[in-house]
Amino acid sequence: xxxxxxxxxxxxxxxxxxxxxxxxxxxxxxxxxxxxxxxxxxxxxxxxxxxxxxxxxxxxxxxxxxxxxxxxxxxxxxxxxxxxxxxxxxxxxxxxxxxxxxxxxxxxxxxxxxxxxxxxxxxxxxxxxxxxxxxxxxxxxxxxxxxxxxxxxxxxxxxxxxxxxxxxxxxxxxxxxxxxxxxxxxxxxxxxxxxxxxxxxxxxxxxxxxxxxxxxxxxxxxxxxxxxxxxxxxxxxxxxxxxxxxxxxxxxxxxxxxxxxxxxxxxxxxxxxxxxxxxxxxxxxxxxxxxxxxxxxxxxxxxxxxxxxxxxxxxxxxxxxxxxxxxxxxxxxxxxxxxxx
Amino acid sequence: xxxxxxxxxxxxxxxxxxxxxxxxxxxxxxxxxxxxxxxxxxxxxxxxxxxxxxxxxxxxxxxxxxxxxxxxxxxxxxxxxxxxxxxxxxxxxxxxxxxxxxxxxxxxxxxxxxxxxxxxxxxxxxxxxxxxxxxxxxxxxxxxxxxxxxxxxxxxxxxxxxxxxxxxxxxxxxxxxxxxxxxxxxxxxxxxxxxxxxxxxxxxxxxxxxxxxxxxxxxxxxxxxxxxxxxxxxxxxxxxxxxxxxxxxxxxxxxxxxxxxxxxxxxxxxxxxxxxxxxxxxxxxxxxxxxxxxxxxxxxxxxxxxxxxxxxxxxxxxxxxxxxxxxxxxxxxxxxxxxxxxxxxxxxxxxxxxxxxxxxxxxxxxxxxxxxxxxxxxxxxxxxxxxxxxxxxxxxxxxxxxxxxxxxxxxxxxxxxxxxxxxxxxxxxxxxxxxxxxxxxxxxxxxxxxxxxxxxxxxxxxxxxxxxxxxxxxxxxxxxxxxxxxxxxxxxxxxxxxxxxxxxxxxxxxxxxxxxx
Numbered sequence: 001x002x003x004x005x006x007x008x009x010x011x012x013x014x015x016x017x018x019x020x021x022x023x024x025x026x027x028x029x030x031x032x033x034x035x036x037x038x039x040x041x042x043x044x045x046x047x048x049x050x051x052x053x054x055x056x057x058x059x060x061x062x063x064x065x066x067x068x069x070x071x072x073x074x075x076x077x078x079x080x081x082x083x084x085x086x087x088x089x090x091x092x093x094x095x096x097x098x099x100x101x102x103x104x105x106x107x108x109x110x111x112x113x114x115x116x117x118x119x120x121x122x123x124x125x126x127x128x129x130x131x132x133x134x135x136x137x138x139x140x141x142x143x144x145x146x147x148x149x150x151x152x153x154x155x156x157x158x159x160x161x162x163x164x165x166x167x168x169x170x171x172x173x174x175x176x177x178x179x180x181x182x183x184x185x186x187x188x189x190x191x192x193x194x195x196x197x198x199x200x201x202x203x204x205x206x207x208x209x210x211x212x213x214x215x216x217x218x219x220x221x222x223x224x225x226x227x228x229x230x231x232x233x234x235x236x237x238x239x240x241x242x243x244x245x246x247x248x249x250x251x252x253x254x255x256x257x258x259x260x261x262x263x264x265x266x267x268x269x270x271x272x273x274x275x276x277x278x279x280x281x282x283x284x285x286x287x288x289x290x291x292x293x294x295x296x297x298x299x300x301x302x303x304x305x306x307x308x309x310x311x312x313x314x315x316x317x318x319x320x321x322x323x324x325x326x327x328x329x330x331x332x333x334x335x336x337x338x339x340x341x
Numbered sequence: 342x343x344x345x346x347x348x349x350x351x352x353x354x355x356x357x358x359x360x361x362x363x364x365x366x367x368x369x370x371x372x373x374x375x376x377x378x379x380x381x382x383x384x385x386x387x388x389x390x391x392x393x394x395x396x397x398x399x400x401x402x403x404x405x406x407x408x409x410x411x412x413x414x415x416x417x418x419x420x421x422x423x424x425x426x427x428x429x430x431x432x433x434x435x436x437x438x439x440x441x442x443x444x445x446x447x448x449x450x451x452x453x454x455x456x457x458x459x460x461x462x463x464x465x466x467x468x469x470x471x472x473x474x475x476x477x478x479x480x481x482x483x484x485x486x487x488x489x490x491x492x493x494x495x496x497x498x499x500x501x502x503x504x505x506x507x508x509x510x511x512x513x514x515x516x517x518x519x520x521x522x523x524x525x526x527x528x529x530x531x532x533x534x535x536x537x538x539x540x541x542x543x544x545x546x547x548x549x550x551x552x553x554x555x556x557x558x559x560x561x562x563x564x565x566x567x568x569x570x571x572x573x574x575x576x577x578x579x580x581x582x583x584x585x586x587x588x589x590x591x592x593x594x595x596x597x598x599x600x601x602x603x604x605x606x607x608x609x610x611x612x613x614x615x616x617x618x619x620x621x622x623x624x625x626x627x628x629x630x631x632x633x634x635x636x637x638x639x640x641x642x643x644x645x646x647x648x649x650x651x652x653x654x655x656x657x658x659x660x661x662x663x664x665x666x667x668x669x670x671x672x673x674x675x676x677x678x679x680x681x682x683x684x685x686x687x688x689x690x691x692x693x694x695x696x697x698x699x700x701x702x703x704x705x706x707x708x709x710x711x712x713x714x715x716x717x718x719x720x721x722x723x724x725x726x727x728x729x730x731x732x733x734x735x736x737x738x739x740x741x742x743x744x745x746x747x748x749x750x751x752x753x754x755x756x757x758x759x760x761x762x763x764x765x766x767x768x769x770x771x772x773x774x775x776x777x778x779x780x781x782x783x784x785x786x787x788x789x790x791x792x793x794x795x796x797x798x799x800x801x802x803x804x805x806x807x808x809x810x811x812x813x814x815x816x817x818x819x820x821x822x823x824x825x826x827x828x829x830x831x832x833x834x835x836x837x838x839x840x841x842x843x844x845x846x847x848x849x850x851x852x853x854x855x856x857x858x
Contacts, residue, residue, distance in 0.1 A: 019364050202716040209713055212702035218712045219661065219691060219699050220767070221682040280704065330704070 040298030093243030123236020441504030445493030758789025
């Protein structure tokens with residue numbers, strides 16, 4: 001009797017080869033198919049404005065900052081924690097970098113270094129609050145984000161820093177290599193680096209383990225607190241890099257990007273990404289596909305002539321739907337659905 | 342149903358007739374019949390696997406018994422296979438388990454109301470009425486607490502008493518047929534046990550019928566009016582407690598008389614040369630002055646009841662729980678583990694009791710679950726060598742006979758037994774010197790169980806030592822070279838060779854030693 005039960009279980013387990021499993025195929029590549037669908041639909045609707053090299057180039061120039069922000073988000077998310085301060089950290093780092101050049105005449109490399117360092121420092125504070133003081137990550141990082149917003153406004157008086165910036169940085173948005181925007185290439189380099197850390201190193205594995213089951217992780221000898229702490233430092237440093245790129249994309253450092261609505265598309269992309277590629281897991285690949293799906297859709301919608309407020313409705317709806325969907329996937333993987341926290 | 346005699350109608354609060362329950366080929370309960378007199382404290386006793394828990398689950402309606410048995414509550418007869426939790430409650434049965442479901446961060450009054458209902462007027466809680474009702478209840482059962490006290494601030498015994506009062510609040514004596522207390526003192530500190538026993542006596546004096554399940558025989562003898570003993574799913578006896586001795590009770594539970602064997606811990610030295618592990622005067626949590634040795638390639642079993650400190654002992658050896666005193670020597674070197682990582686570093690491994698909560702990583706793959714404890718072996722210059730990892734993991738899947746589609750399958754797609762094999766393999770791959778097993782085959786089917794034993798045996802021949810904790814004494818008898826008995830945080834006996842039998846262990850974990858001749 002036991003044997004029969006075992007054998008049945010065995011047969012039910014997912015098979016790697018053999019007949020094509022269409023459900024699995026659509027689950028894994030659903031978002032990519034959706035992205036292609038969106039491109040085809042808008043290309044038919046607006047062949048002269050949407051389906052142009054200039055438009056795709058514009059998407060590939062605008063989205064990398066958001067993509068790096070979204071990649072920053074998934075690092076703590078894999079460990080089961082939210083960092084909603086990445087937007088504010090991005091804003092702070094942009095101001096620090098711009099100010100270093102504009103007000104203190106520091107060379108570009110030093111300014112970038114300071115910007116990324118500022119991000120890592122904020123990450124360290126977030127990590128300490130969450131991992132060692134036991135504060136709920138959403139609330140803790142929301143508090144830090146609010147503080148940063150206030151500090152940035154106080155420092156800049158609400159005026160963007162646009163003079164005295166290195167042209168190497170501010171012109172980056174118009175540079176391209178073989179027709180591919182440099183910002184897009186930089187994003188690709190960062191994506192590969194983070195992918196490497198998350199999937200090819202013991203740290204990435206331990207982070208996934210802590211996110212899956214903190215008690216099991218403790219009894220497997222993993223220092224969960226330190227692992228969670230470091231995930232926030234990485235997220236902060238990545239947000240700092242995004243802040244530097246933001247100066248390049250926009251040509252100046254504005255104090256207005258620190259709000260929480262700014263990171264909503266990034267959050268939506270992270271969770272959309274978790275419904276694709278390896279359904280149920282946050283991946284760099286899935287996150288980037290998510291960002292470009294959202295960015296392309298919004299670009300298309302605006303070319304069709306839709307009111308700007310639709311963008312907010314779309315982003316808000318996308319984040320809720322994506323999280324609901326990934327919660328369902330999680331239930332299938334672990335067999336239980338918790339009340340949201 | 343046959344007609345009952347008049348006498349039985351008046352003299353029993355609860356009558357159990359012909360109760361059977363089988364799981365596949367295992368007969369957990371076999372035509373058990375006995376009755377419980379109203380207004381008495383009735384002890385229910387039996388070793389592990391005697392059918393005691395099955396009987397309680399059948400009474401509560403959580404796990405209906407087989408067709409043919411019946412319960413009779415104050416004259417109402419219910420067929421045993423039709424019992425449901427709602428029916429059980431409607432018939433006046435109440436249950437309080439050893440870890441009562443009280444809410445520590447709420448007040449006594451709120452806890453009491455959650456058991457029944459909050460008194461309200463137009464949706465608003467009438468706090469004054471609730472406090473008054475709660476205080477009446479506390480006074481009635483002489484519980485030294487106030488309605489506004491936070492339950493978490495009270496002693497454990499009082500928390501249990503509040504759970505009991507809550508269970509009894511909505512009924513006067515006539516409506517409650519019986520209150521079942523399932524090992525209420527198992528996790529209570531010694532000095533609080535008497536407080537709870539006094540309370541139980543008061544509940545009985547107030548006219549309630551109480552079924553008292555406990556492994557503490559001295560307690561049962563002084564508290565109960567009658568006792569029922571079950572063994573191997575069969576009813577052994579129901580008789581007045583008066584005149585029973587502890588050794589007499591043990592004889593009834595175990596089945597035959599055993600000569601007292603309080604073998605001292607300083608019997609013969611461990612078999613093979615210098616011991617692998619020497620533990621001296623270990624204290625902390627429930628443990629007091631625990632000393633023992635484990636030899637190389639030896640399997641030492643720890644027989645103890647819930648609350649004896651058996652899990653805490655393993656946790657302390659693994660650096661997951663702080664000890665207050667004592668020393669540990671591993672292969673001649675004194676060791677002190679501040680955290681799990683250090684214990685792992687010196688070659689100690691632990692397979693935890695609760696596989697789902699503390700063993701597996703649901704949501705990760707079989708491969709990730711297997712390699713998590715020795716990732717360092719595949720890592721070169723900070724990078725995991727995926728090819729080597731996959732190779733070794735596939736080897737382990739073969740070696741430990743783990744049934745899975747492939748190494749990339751989610752661990753949640755495996756059966757419980759195979760998940761346990763993954764956890765076991767995770768640690769055995771590290772080639773530990775000392776393997777700590779906490780309930781290694783709980784919820785594991787027979788086939789997987791044999792595979793797990795085979796895996797342990799293979800590592801033993803390489804010189805690994807094992808300390809195994811199990812509630813299944815047959816399992817200990819099967820795998821252990823030596824067994825020490827842990828009772829109330831102390832080692833009270835040691836068994837070797839052919840003395841390691843379920844009967845002996847049951848005998849020793851139950852005996853308080855107070856009437857030892």
